[in-house]
Amino acid sequence: MTPVGGQGSSPGAPRAVDVARLAGVSQKTVSRVFNGERYVSADVRERVLQAAEHLGYRLNGAARALASGRTRSIGVVALGTALYGPASLLIGVERAARDAGYALRVVNTLEGDPGGVAGAVESLLDQGVDGIVVSEPIDEGSVSLSVDIPVLVLGAPAAFGGPRAVAAGVGAESLARAATEHLLDLGHVTVHHLAGPQRWFAARDRLQGWRAALAARDREQPAVIEGDWSASSGYTAGHELAAAGDVTAVFAANDDMAVGLIRALLEAGLRVPEDVSVVGFDDIPVSAYVTPPLTTVRQPFDAVAQEGLRLLVQAIEKPDAEPAPAGDPPVELVVRASTAPPPTDGPYPAAGSRDSAHAPPATTD
Amino acid sequence: MTPVGGQGSSPGAPRAVDVARLAGVSQKTVSRVFNGERYVSADVRERVLQAAEHLGYRLNGAARALASGRTRSIGVVALGTALYGPASLLIGVERAARDAGYALRVVNTLEGDPGGVAGAVESLLDQGVDGIVVSEPIDEGSVSLSVDIPVLVLGAPAAFGGPRAVAAGVGAESLARAATEHLLDLGHVTVHHLAGPQRWFAARDRLQGWRAALAARDREQPAVIEGDWSASSGYTAGHELAAAGDVTAVFAANDDMAVGLIRALLEAGLRVPEDVSVVGFDDIPVSAYVTPPLTTVRQPFDAVAQEGLRLLVQAIEKPDAEPAPAGDPPVELVVRASTAPPPTDGPYPAAGSRDSAHAPPATTD
DNA sequence: CGCAGTCATGACAGCGCAGTCATAGAGGGC
């Protein structure tokens, strides 16, 4: 049959040689123009561009990739989740990649799928990418990937991505530490932690930050409750904590869990923040508007994505240069109305005095 | 250098001809095996696979695309936003694409960027894709795209994607209608609408659904307030509505805005749902746990993505077949505690009687 | 037994670019 031409588009798509003919130059010169190479006279460049425009020419990426050995694309291994953090990171990565002149290919690891990351990476290698971003990977026991193209790991140790991988992190540990310290500074004797699933590196970092903050002040470390990031798991945890009876401050590993937690506390007759203070993590868009508005820490997703991609692109284009490690971005604690000093009369007031929970708390942005 | 390779990477990566040599067959036969073509004996297939495994061979996608004219990839034009809806759709599309054997290339339109969708589509065409998914586009005035590869439009009229585009929708209009009717059924005389930005087709659909529900019962249509999807805009709108003084029911075009709205109402001394009922849209993960738990409608993102991709893949692979239009997915209203019959004693009770807002409302689901 | 059909394989020719090298004119220094 008729051979199909063009890269998925019309068979009769114009090729560089057509443009060349029209412009009265060689195909190679067209290639030069489209790659911004030196040594093309302004005159010729202009003629070529006009001819190209006239014909509706566009470079064939497949042919270019085949001839050059580079696809100019970056693969992203993302989690198949609409969680705010991962989604934000993906957006940041896309923008940074595009700015750097790379296209993005995305593969999701289906949570629970064994060998998820490894499988996703395989599929990216099959597609042919110049570099790979592994976003917020889950520890699946596999020690590390072994790939021989540059890898960027976001939100996990670089080692996860293999010996030559680079990494960038949101500084989750210091953020978690800041959140915990905020509560301690308010006067709480200790802070409970509602952790994320510990298979996530991100969850571990937050746990570590919490531990570090308590350890630095010689505070007791209450037993950790592990959630699964969902508001539902926070809700369950909230009922447990309420039953425990000695809780005045909780640091939740993300805002969703914090919301569920608060709901459970309210249902148990505890006021937030009068009886129990709660800090979240992420600063999801609704955090400022839930009741009470949530004190939380904001993750610098964009900065991290940008910085990480810079490293990755450098590793792709200048494999020899020493990768300058990314500096930890600044900590940003957003104080709203879900935190306050601990109750002076003991955490558990007589039932019935919950009148102020709805008073409009000051919402600092 | 090191052994294993992607295709933009090590120059020494094994090629089909290497595998062929090792297996004692021709290169063409290797190609046959890797494409699952008929007419390869089990014996030969096995030998080829073993040889390939031994060498760590993987098909070079660029060469394949060049020779076949198909990239086996689908481009997605997404919004650069971490909003729950768009993010969920993207996930659904990725899974569906992978299931169909297509890789995904993602380009975000930066909101506000003029010619955003058109530019994004251009960049996908440059990359070479077999089909394009335009997810929840914003109406930018451009009548429609003109592309000569198959296009799937999600959450907007098919016409937006050009004459030959297919479309799949979440059935936003009927969902919005169901939400509004739920409020009317509770006895509210009319329902206010906090709309999404009207440049979004999704927002228009919801507005239409609301209008249709009211019109069907000959109810007055109060002036629409337009938000920007954010909780913050919902908050502003909430204060406006509270000041208006005659509001007993509001349908917000998404959950984020509903949350902000509720916060503003509470601050204005109104109880939800006793004084004002609120329905959201999306069923974001925290909706069940905010105070009060939010009545909302759930969008069938996964089903829509799957159905849409089925249509797109069919358009790619069997251009002649008639595209069976997707049936509207079922409406799913999630009734929680933010809706109730209108106050019998008039919407504005004496201040001070806000004691029951914290009572644990029954949370369906 | 002979011929048509099916099955299994290989030879060969591009797909549309970018890399390499060759070439030729335009300065520039002495």
Place this chain on the structure above:
DNA sequence: GCCCTCTATGACTGCGCTGTCATGACTGCG
């Protein structure tokens, strides 16, 4: 004026695969 460098261009080749066609070996059936 000679040689050398820098600029600007083209001819040719090959990246690694798939499509097409050719070629046998084998079936089955009249």
